[in-house]
Structure formats: C-alpha cells, structure tokens
Amino acid sequence: NAGVTQTPKFQVLKTGQSMTLQCAQDMNHEYMSWYRQDPGMGLRLIHYSVGAGITDQGEVPNGYNVSRSTTEDFPLRLLSAAPSQTSVYFCASSDPTRPSYNEQFFGPGTRLTVL
C-alpha cells in the first residue's frame, strides 16, 4: 500500500491564482481530512469528509473548497490564493470501522508559498 499520497510536494503561486492540491489513499478509508501547519500553531483542520459525497468544514475553512467524488481522492482547491495561505498542507485518512478509527494516517505534505 502506498498509504496517503499528496501532490505536488512544493508549489509557488502568485496572489489570485487558483490551484488544486491532490490527495489520494489506497487503504479504503472512509474518513479524510485536510490540515494546514503554520509555525507555532500546530496543525489546524480545514475540511474533512466522512465518505464519498459528504464534506464538512473544520476550524479554518475560508478560502478553500473540497469535494469527495470517490473514496480514494480528496482534493483541496484554492480558488484565489492569498499570501495568508502560505503553509504546509497535510492530508490524512482514517478508518471508522476500526476501534482505533481516530488514528489518522498522514500524507507527506505539500509546501505552498503564495507570493
């Protein structure tokens, strides 16, 4: 199993540009989440999904859109990038059918810089 994969690893955008961060998992996990990591603030939840077709907002959802058309994929869209979105983005997945369903498996991260 590849686990949770994210592409790209690095990205530089100009203010106002749009882009999609890709996330895929091959563990058949129903739950997937997006976090951003900023210095001194730990990881903060952006959006999450509990299954295909179902998404919800986390702690810091503004400026981001998500969709979940398949179990495997959970892309994160920045419609109009802003410098405040410069961060490291982590995708995670977990399996609600297991007793340890709260344990999240994280991807390697995408480092995004918005100029």
Next chain:
Amino acid sequence: AQKVTQAQTEISVVEKEDVTLDCVYETRDTTYYLFWYKQPPSGELVFLIRRNSFDEQNEISGRYSWNFQKSTSSFNFTITASQVVDSAVYFCALSEVLLYNNNDMRFGAGTRLTVKP
C-alpha cells in the same frame, strides 16, 4: 470546545539526558482519544501513540513512556536517555468522540526538541 496546550515551545538537552514533554488538554467530552506525533526534520508526521480516555495506564515503549492523568488533564511524554535522532517537533493531539461523524482532531502547537551530541 477541545483544546490542547503544549507550553514548552522548545527544549534543548544533551544526549543521554531524560526529557519530558508536557501536554495539557481541555474537553467537555467523557470519551476522547489522545495522541502523540513526531515530526522529524524531513517533515512527515509519525504516529507514536494513541490513548483513549478510559485507559489511564501508563505505557512504555522502549525509551518512550507516556503518563496519562485525567485528574490533571495531562498526557505527558518522556524520552529516556535521549539520542540525537530524537530531535524533532512533537505534537500532542486530542480527538473527541461526540458524534459518529466527528473527525475533528485538535493539535497542540508542538514542542521542538533538540538533542545535542
């Protein structure tokens, strides 16, 4: 609302010293999970331990040990005989089990541990 506080922003020790990383949490729920993750300089997040709120037994795994105390809402992490490879940022996290669909994990700000040779 759930909250995790890691008061130690940075800790520096010399190799072979013991070091304890503090984690204090807030939650209104009676059922929750606590986690520790390690983030080495390479950037990935490495799962270390998960503890549910009904299990207050301390756990030891090699040089790592965890002290969970509900009375003080703390879940501290101790590394015994630290090594240079332990240098990383360590995150404590809390996940409440309020509803079946809850998938909200809250992280502390992290503690950067530097182990010098």
